Amino acid sequence: xxxxxxxxxxxxxxxxxxxxxxxxxxxxxxxxxxxxxxxxxxxxxxxxxxxxxxxxxxxxxxxxxxxxxxxxxxxxxxxxxxxxxxxxxxxxxxxxxxxxxxxxxxxxxxxxxxxxxxxxxxxxxxxxxxxxxxxxxxxxxxxxxxxxxxxxxxxxxxxxxxxxxxxxxxxxxxxxxxxxxxxxxxxxxxxxxxxxxxxxxxxxxxxxxxxxxxxxxxxxxxxxxxxxxxxxxxxxxxxxxxxxxxxxxxxxxxxxxxxxxxxxxxxxxxx
Numbered sequence: 001x002x003x004x005x006x007x008x009x010x011x012x013x014x015x016x017x018x019x020x021x022x023x024x025x026x027x028x029x030x031x032x033x034x035x036x037x038x039x040x041x042x043x044x045x046x047x048x049x050x051x052x053x054x055x056x057x058x059x060x061x062x063x064x065x066x067x068x069x070x071x072x073x074x075x076x077x078x079x080x081x082x083x084x085x086x087x088x089x090x091x092x093x094x095x096x097x098x099x100x101x102x103x104x105x106x107x108x109x110x111x112x113x114x115x116x117x118x119x120x121x122x123x124x125x126x127x128x129x130x131x132x133x134x135x136x137x138x139x140x141x142x143x144x145x146x147x148x149x150x151x152x153x154x155x156x157x158x159x160x161x162x163x164x165x166x167x168x169x170x171x172x173x174x175x176x177x178x179x180x181x182x183x184x185x186x187x188x189x190x191x192x193x194x195x196x197x198x199x200x201x202x203x204x205x206x207x208x209x210x211x212x213x214x215x216x217x218x219x220x221x222x223x224x225x226x227x228x229x230x231x232x233x234x235x236x237x238x239x240x241x242x243x244x245x246x247x248x249x250x251x252x253x254x255x256x257x258x259x260x261x262x263x264x265x266x267x268x269x270x271x
Contacts, residue, residue, distance in 0.1 A: 018129050018257035020264070021052060021059040021089070022170075024212030025232040027098060028080050029070035037236045044234040044250045044271070045083050051271045052089060059254065060128060062089050065212035065230060066096025066138075066172030068104060077107025084111060094134045095121040096172040096212065097143045101136075122154045124161075130207065130257050130264075133158055135171035137196075139188050145173025145213070146188040147196045159203045166262060168208040169200070174229055175209075178218050180240060186213060200225065208264050210255070216240030217253075217268060228253070228266055246270050 026045055032038045052059065069076035084091055092112035095101055101121050105114050114134065115123035125132040135155060137145035159167065175193040177184045187193040200206050201224045209227040216239040218229040230253045232238040238251070250271035255264040 017259075019057060019059045020061055020063055020210075020255040020257075022063045022065060022210055022230045022253045022255060023048065023233045024065040024172075024230040025067040025096070025215055025237065026064070026080070026234065027067055027070045027232070027237060028076050030073075030075055030079070037234075040236055041234045042079060042083070045080070047271050048233060048250055048252060049084055049087050053087065059089055061125070061132075062087070062091040063132070063170045063210055064091065064093045065170055065210055066094045067098040067212065068093055068096065068108070069100075070098055072098060072100030072103050074103050074107050077103055081108055081111060092125055092132070092134065092170075093121075094170050094172050094212070095136050095138045097138055097145070099138070101138070117154050118150055120151050120154060122151065122158070124158050129166065129259060131162055131165045131167045131205075133167060133169050135169050135196075137171045137173040137175070137187075142188070144186050144188050145171075145175065146192045147175075148192075152195060152199055156199060156203075159199075159205070163203070163205055165205060166207045166257075166259075167203070167205045168210060168264070169206060170210040172211065173213045174211040174218075174227065176220060176222065176227060178214050178216075178229065180216060180218060181214050197222065207262055208255075214239065217242075217251075219266070226263060228255075228264075231268075242268075 029038050093114045120136040122136050139146040175196045206225050211229045214229050215232045217231045231251050235248045254267045
């Protein structure tokens, strides 16, 4: 894997209450008329971008918590970039188990400038009331999540740089149990999950974990912060129960920062 140590992404904050939009698990692949879901997922992503551009309040940024593509192919990221490149809202990506790190970083260059550090997609986003850090939880050549001493070291270094700024971590795999799922634990082993959560607990500035992977909406209060999971954007691969009228619609989440309460207020939004 390549080794690139790059400057953090910096954005111009508009001084309104911070508003984040989160999508996850778009699983974009090359269109194939014999596989209708490939066409649907591309159409849904286009509809999402149009919806966000027409929101009464323009969000400060979009977080994509991984599985951007279905197979990690350059052509798939080209499709994503062609759809999202004209968005007026900055977009940042975490690495999912379906993604390929080098292809994602290269194919989506210019959108959120996802960065590889020592072979892992871990980088910070500066310039907002809440600092954001993308964490790489991918276990290479596997579908479950994991971590390691190298990744934890990179994350801890970033956290130590700004200990007084509220910080949210966005990543693909939840390092906690999701009891509403048929497969509630999606880390390689308990020790890897505990190591990550232990690091989170040791840094009081962390206020939120934003996750994906489970294809369903979920929220839990951990020992020191809240953690949430966004459902799949497209309904064809979404799990879980939703209110009547939302089942077949594309869904994303918004997260409003409440500085006086040091927390995010989240909503599920249909396209």
